[in-house]
Amino acid sequence: MRQGSTIVGLGRYLPGRILTNAELARTVDTTDEWIRSRTGVEERRIAAPEEASSDLAYGAAREALETAGIGPAEIDLIIVGTTTPDMVFPNVACLIQKRLGTRTVGCLDVSAACSSFVYGLSVAHGAIVSGQAETVLVVGAETLSRITNWRDRATCVLFGDCGGAAVLRPARKGDGFLSFTLGGDGQGGDALQMKAGGSRRPASYETIERGEHYIAMNGSEVYQFAVRALCDAAAQALREADLGPADVDFVIPHQANIRIIESAARRLKIPMEKFFVNVQRYGNTSAASIPVALYEAAAAGCVRDGGLGVLVTFGAGYTWAACTIRWGGGIRRRA
Ligand code: UT7
Numbered sequence: 001m002r003q004g005s006t007i008v009g010l011g012r013y014l015p016g017r018i019l020t021n022a023e024l025a026r027t028v029d030t031t032d033e034w035i036r037s038r039t040g041v042e043e044r045r046i047a048a049p050e051e052a053s054s055d056l057a058y059g060a061a062r063e064a065l066e067t068a069g070i071g072p073a074e075i076d077l078i079i080v081g082t083t084t085p086d087m088v089f090p091n092v093a094c095l096i097q098k099r100l101g102t103r104t105v106g107c108l109d110v111s112a113a114c115s116s117f118v119y120g121l122s123v124a125h126g127a128i129v130s131g132q133a134e135t136v137l138v139v140g141a142e143t144l145s146r147i148t149n150w151r152d153r154a155t156c157v158l159f160g161d162c163g164g165a166a167v168l169r170p171a172r173k174g175d176g177f178l179s180f181t182l183g184g185d186g187q188g189g190d191a192l193q194m195k196a197g198g199s200r201r202p203a204s205y206e207t208i209e210r211g212e213h214y215i216a217m218n219g220s221e222v223y224q225f226a227v228r229a230l231c232d233a234a235a236q237a238l239r240e241a242d243l244g245p246a247d248v249d250f251v252i253p254h255q256a257n258i259r260i261i262e263s264a265a266r267r268l269k270i271p272m273e274k275f276f277v278n279v280q281r282y283g284n285t286s287a288a289s290i291p292v293a294l295y296e297a298a299a300a301g302c303v304r305d306g307g308l309g310v311l312v313t314f315g316a317g318y319t320w321a322a323c324t325i326r327w328g329g330g331i332r333r334r335a
Pocket residue numbers: 029030031034035038039114153154155157217219220222223226256257284286314315316
């Protein structure tokens with residue numbers, strides 16, 4: 001058994017198209033002021049018509065491998081967190097395996113909505129600690145714009161498209177990931193879902209007419225769950241590592257809504273300055289949210305070697321997940 005695992009490289013892929021609140025306000029009954037004050041979002045990225053989630057995943061993976069100084073041949077396992085795969089099968093992990101030119105390694109997609117990336121990190125950590133893998137690529141990539149109802153002002157202002165990736169390698173005891181906590185509660189399933197397109201309600205004229213291939217959400221119910229989930233998951237991950245709020249140097253929360261993050265910070269008694277926030281630029285990018293925020297926090301110098309961090313997220317299902325990480329050295333930034 002190895003001692004642990006850590007992140008040795010990070011990557012990000014941002015679609016070029018920026019959709020501002022002002023532009024949205026020209027197509028749905030909303031205002032820049034409403035969106036900013038209720039969510040913190042100012043703009044979001046939208047994938048080009050020819051771009052799918054695997055393209056965003058591939059771009060992020062390439063950069064993560066480059067910053068890690070690791071070639072595709074060294075990858076032992078590919079995990080992709082996504083709710084918007086290119087198609088039902090093959091999975092996105094296989095699609096990027098082909099493009100990256102790795103060996104014929106294990107390829108799996110993780111489906112836990114916005115929690116998918118942290119769930120994926122947990123699987124990767126387990127594979128490394130058990131000795132099954134040495135180098136694991138974990139990606140979060142979403143094209144939520146494809147399942148957004150652009151006429152529903154209650155949801156279309158919230159989401160965006162992005163990709164983020166991390167490369168994990170073994171670490172010494174006390175470095176890297178210190179604890180993981182994962183949770184799920186199917187009782188919350190109705191509050192946030194895409195009703196059709198699966199085996200219960202396959203795509204038909206009727207499902208399309210009813211708009212059942214779009215995100216359907218009870219916003220206020222999800223909001224209340226979200227604050228509770230962020231706090232409980234972060235607190236549990238800290239407890240499992242024998243740490244407390246005072247030990248935390250940085251928090252990378254799921255970027256869904258600035259008000260959710262601020263409420264969680266107050267309840268956790270961790271100063272807001274320690275929370276990295278980029279929701280204003282990308283909106284909620286689901287599985288891509290945490291790796292993109294972590295990438296930008298590292299680039300901004302908010303994540304330093306030896307610093308203690310918490311990654312914490314929640315999503316449809318309901319699902320939630322958190323982990324603590326003692327940031328290890330070795331991440332080489334781009335020149
Ligand atoms: O990854 C998980 C994904 N989901 C989330 O994290 C979402 C969690 N929930 C939220 O972030 C918030 O509930 C929202 C941002 C979605 C909504 O904020 P809210 O403060 O809970 O507003 P509300 O739903 O209570 O709506 C207040 C009013 C309503 O009008 P009335 O009924 O009071 O007249 C809405 O119709 O705001 C109206 N409204 C809008 N007005 C302008 C809803 N969306 C908009 C909009 N622009 N885009």
